[in-house]
Amino acid sequence: MPDFNDDLRLAHILADAADAATMERFKSLDLKVETKPDMTPVSEADKRAEELIRSQLGRARPRDAVLGEEYGTEGSGPRRWIVDPIDGTKNYVRGVPVWATLIALMVRGEGGDEGVVGLVSAPALGRRWWAVKGGGAYTGRSLTSATRLRVSQVSRLADASFAYSSLSGWEEQGRLDGFLDLTRSCWRTRAYGDFWPYMMVAEGAVDICAEPELSLWDMAANEVIVREAGGRFTSLDGTPGPYGGNAAASNGLLHEETLAFLNRP
Structure with a gap:
């Protein structure tokens, strides 16, 4: 390699x-x-x-x-x-x-x-x-002078901390209902925004995060860090990588369940 x-x-x-x-x-x-x-x-x-x-x-x-x-x-x-x-x-x-x-x-x-x-x-x-x-x-x-990052091992949404950016984008993308249902299913939610939720996923402090509208420069660095920390980074349709114009990042254990909420009709 x-x-x-x-x-x-x-x-x-x-x-x-x-x-x-x-x-x-x-x-x-x-x-x-x-x-x-x-x-x-x-x-x-x-x-x-x-x-x-x-x-x-x-x-x-x-x-x-x-x-x-x-x-x-x-x-x-x-x-x-x-x-x-x-x-x-x-x-x-x-x-x-x-x-x-x-x-x-x-x-x-x-x-x-x-x-x-x-x-x-x-x-x-x-x-x-x-x-x-x-x-x-x-x-x-x-x-x-560095500490290695590893994602969390939380495996239930009821125990998970979910970070996001804002409500307006989810409404504009027609995903607000699924987003709100996801927040209700999680143990804790906070709107930290921008790069920080992805870094906390990599650190294991947050278990899942997602944003409905992004550019490549918003995601490219975050994606490498989350992936190398043992997590998953995909678009909301589940495609790996930072190319879908939106993103979901997680410890991997909660990823499919998170995407299922965010893709509800």
């Missing part, structure tokens, strides 16, 4: 640069914020973080393609970096510390593109998570 550890080390270097840029402007009174065509906000920090990541990738991996939320696709080929410079921009611009830079590397194989490196860095929380294909998932402050 190819060794992607050098790419993982590079992802940490990229995240260090992004963290410095985003933390410098976090809670700044003169932070510039614009509204994109899809009516979501983008700050100067989003753009600066992605520019830094693209610049470093251009020097370190000039043959690799890049897909980022703010600047789209650059290049082509069998290796592609997926970047969300700030996942949780609405939190960022309001001074809420739950936001992160998401970095993933996807490599083309016989079965299509596969995530082989995933890193999530949340500097305002003082947390970072990462994984490499076949090497497990970890959290810590550095590659040499």
